[in-house]
Amino acid sequence: MEEVTYQGLTFVPYIRREEIAVQVKRLADEIKRDHDGDKPLFLCVLNGSFVFTSDLFRACDIHDAEVTFIRFKSYDGMATTGEVKEIMGLHEDIEGRTVIIVEDIIDSGITAMQLRKELAKHNPRQVKMVSLLFKPDSLQVGTAPDYVGFKIPSKFIIGYGLDLDGLARNLPDIYVLKDS
Secondary structure: OOOEEEOOEEEEEEEOHHHHHHHHHHHHHHHHHHHOOOOOEEEEEEOOOHHHHHHHHHHHOOOOOEEEEEEEEEEEOOEEEEEEEEEEOOOOOOOOOEEEEEEEEEOOOHHHHHHHHHHHOOOOOEEEEEEEEEOHHHOOOOOOOOEEEEEOOOOOEEEOOEOEOOEOOOOOOEEEEOOO
16 A cells, blocks of 8 residues: 545555455444344445445345445535535335444544434334444544444545545545645
8 A cells, every 4th residue: 555645635544455354344243143133224325335335235144134325415525514415315114124324434423313313203123323434532423333343533534435525435445644
């Protein structure tokens, strides 16, 4: 891994793909242990978590599991706007079901809190959240995810689905903004 540059910003290696794979497997094992037999619905929050969701869903190996997608937008460039805008909503019936929200990263908690509130209106049996990355120091509302891959400091990162204005999602490793 070497430095990469997007929009004039330099990013350095932070979490290697091998470390990510280990955590994805661990999370999948925990979810399978807790929810095998529940026929869980994995709810991928687009766009950032599509890579993580794909790897996690396959690793879980729960035969009755399903996956669907929802899209929210709360970032503009490198900063959260503080507002959450729904772009694509949920179309599945979740009443009485276990829903596992799959997020790439939880920082302020605003999107996660709004999503949990919206899902509760549809009477799921339970809602759990898994996030590959969690910034505990940035959490403003809500609680930590039920399943966490990595706890990280409040720094801007890209790669493995995470982006800078739509760019860098295809990097297989995670990079952090280089200190100037």
